[in-house]
Amino acid sequence: MKILFYDAKSYDRESFDDVLRDYDGVSIDYLDSDISVRTARLAAGYDAVCVFVASPVTGEVVRVLFEKGVRLILLRCAGYNNVDLDACEEYGITVMRVPGYSPETVAEHAMALALAANRRLHKAYIRVRENNFSLVGLTGTNFYKKTAGIIGTGKIGAAMCRICRGFGMRILAYDVNENPELDFTEYTSLERLLSESDLISLHCPLTDDTYHMIDSGAVSMMKNGVVLVNTSRGALIKTDDLIAGIREHKFAGVGLDVYEEENDNVFENREDDILEDSTTAMLLSFPNVIVTSHQGFLTGEALRAISETTVENAASFEEGSPEASNVIRAGAVV
Ligand code: NAI
Numbered sequence: 001m002k003i004l005f006y007d008a009k010s011y012d013r014e015s016f017d018d019v020l021r022d023y024d025g026v027s028i029d030y031l032d033s034d035i036s037v038r039t040a041r042l043a044a045g046y047d048a049v050c051v052f053v054a055s056p057v058t059g060e061v062v063r064v065l066f067e068k069g070v071r072l073i074l075l076r077c078a079g080y081n082n083v084d085l086d087a088c089e090e091y092g093i094t095v096m097r098v099p100g101y102s103p104e105t106v107a108e109h110a111m112a113l114a115l116a117a118n119r120r121l122h123k124a125y126i127r128v129r130e131n132n133f134s135l136v137g138l139t140g141t142n143f144y145k146k147t148a149g150i151i152g153t154g155k156i157g158a159a160m161c162r163i164c165r166g167f168g169m170r171i172l173a174y175d176v177n178e179n180p181e182l183d184f185t186e187y188t189s190l191e192r193l194l195s196e197s198d199l200i201s202l203h204c205p206l207t208d209d210t211y212h213m214i215d216s217g218a219v220s221m222m223k224n225g226v227v228l229v230n231t232s233r234g235a236l237i238k239t240d241d242l243i244a245g246i247r248e249h250k251f252a253g254v255g256l257d258v259y260e261e262e263n264d265n266v267f268e269n270r271e272d273d274i275l276e277d278s279t280t281a282m283l284l285s286f287p288n289v290i291v292t293s294h295q296g297f298l299t300g301e302a303l304r305a306i307s308e309t310t311v312e313n314a315a316s317f318e319e320g321s322p323e324a325s326n327v328i329r330a331g332a333v334v
Contacts, residue, residue, distance in 0.1 A: 001026045001318040003074065004046040006055060007034040009267065012076075015303040019311050026314050040064040048072035048314055053079055053294065054266045059087035066091035071331065072317050076310045077297070079233060081206045085329045092331035096313040099326060100155040101305035106296040107159035110201050110231040111167075113255025113290060118143070118199075118227050120253075122290045137287065141198070141225065141252060144168040149197025151190070151213075152204025152232065153179045160201050161185050172197055175204070194221040199229070206233035214238065219245035227253045231296040234260040239279045246286050254289045257296045266294045 005016070008030035016028055028050070033039045035051050040061045043049050049070055051057055057073060062084055065073070073088065075097040088095050116122055119140040127134065148164035150157050153175045161171050161182050171185040172193045190213075194200065200222065204210050214228070214237040222228075228251055230237055239260045245251060261280045264270075275281045283289050297306070309326065316322045322330075 001048060001314050002046045003028045003048045003050050003314055004043045005030045005050040006039065007052055007267070008032060011298075011303055012307075015300075015307040016311070019304075019307040023311055023315060025318070026311055035061055037061055037064055041068065043070050044068040046070060047318070048074050050074040050076055050310060051082075053077040053082065054263045055082055056263070057083040059084040062087035062091055062093060066093060072096065072314065074310050074313055075328075076306050079205065080328050081233065083328075088329045088331060093329075094317060094322065094331040095328045096317065096322060096326045097328055098306050098309040098313075101297070101309065102299065102302040103155035103159040105299045105302040106156045106231050107163055107203075109257060109292070109296040110156075110160055110203075110229050110255075111163050113231070113257060113292065114143075114199055114201065114227050114229045114253070117229070117253025117255040117288060117290045120288070123287060143199060146170070146198035147172060147196050149174070149193040149200040150185070151175075151193065151200065151202050153182055153185070154203065156231070157201075157203030158182055160203060164199070169199070190218075191221060194218055195223065197226065198223065199227045201229040202232045202236050204232060204236070206235050211235055212238040212241075214242065216241040216244060219250055222250060224250060225252045226250065227255070229255040230259070231257040234258040234262050239283070243279065243282055246283075246289065251288060254283075254286075255292075256283070256289070257292045258294055259283065259291065262294060 005028050013030055020026060035055045035057060037060050041064055043065055049065060071093060073093055073095045078097060078099055080097055083095055120138040124138055144167060146169055148169040149172045150161050151174050153161060153173045158179055164171050165184055173185040173187050174190045174193045178187050219241055259280060284291060313326050
């Protein structure tokens with residue numbers, strides 16, 4: 001099983017090379033570039049390609065991969081909205097993913113963003129470095145005895161519920177499927193959750209149903225002074241409506257690990273670029289907004305789990321018995 005690994009970073013190479021020591025018969029070549037129609041041509045002679053969360057696996061890319069003989073797309077992430085699954089089905093290419101590597105990794109980052117935005121840690125850090133010890137503008141609120149609204153209570157949302165419980169918060173939850181393990185949370189309608197929560201954290205996948213679920217109507221239902229966190233997918237929030245809400249002083253803080261325009265930015269150093277027409281630049285101009293670059297997954301534990309499951313996916317596919325729960329779309333070749 002020969003894998004071509006796109007958009008490889010140093011931390012990817014380290015954790016995958018470590019795991020490969022335990023596997024005979026699986027080899028990986030790393031590419032710095034992400035996948036595109038042009039770079040997909042380099043996959044000739046490989047059985048599989050390995051891509052990440054923002055890799056544009058379009059129908060055209062899938063067609064090129066098929067022509068080059070690729071049979072398997074390995075997503076080293078949970079989300080798969082960046083892959084044209086219909087094209088994969090058409091060309092008989094199997095798609096596998098890592099459904100849950102460390103839910104606490106992402107949930108802890110969500111709480112880190114909530115705390116940083118609420119207590120203005122991003123501003124405090126810069127001030128103190130400049131010998132400015134003023135506290136003006138840094139006032140936050142307690143989370144203790146406040147209400148957390150968790151939207152999507154799968155693996156990561158459930159971990160976020162447990163963290164919020166540890167903070168002494170009342171927890172409201174909204175999901176199309178209730179999680180029976182969360183007997184300390186109260187499931188309710190989205191409208192009630194939006195209108196009663198002091199902290200709202202998004203943990204549902206991006207689907208046709210959830211696209212722009214936080215729009216001007218949702219923002220208008222929220223309490224003044226709410227903290228909003230998104231570590232799930234950018235397009236859950238309609239950015240223009242979020243910006244309008246920020247301008248109307250709706251939010252005490254906003255913490256975003258994902259945002260609609262992120263794809264050109266994710267994991268790239270763009271410090272010398274002028275971001276033209278960028279809503280990202282506008283978001284960054286607000287004092288109560290903190291943005292991280294899709295780093296919710298980035299802990300040693302999660303990287304290890306991602307590389308183990310990805311290599312296992314490749315090996316099990318090669319043996320003809322791919323782990324069913326990791327298969328998103330089974331190609332004809334399985
Ligand atoms: P999961 O599949 O365990 O849970 C998702 C939950 O959302 C399920 O309980 C499902 O019933 C619920 N859901 C689906 N449609 C819904 C709707 N219309 N309204 C309300 N709830 C709905 O997924 P998991 O592992 O908890 O991941 C959640 C999301 O986190 C992923 O889809 C991904 O987008 C994001 N993620 C972000 C990472 C980061 O680095 N920032 C890393 C990993 C995942």
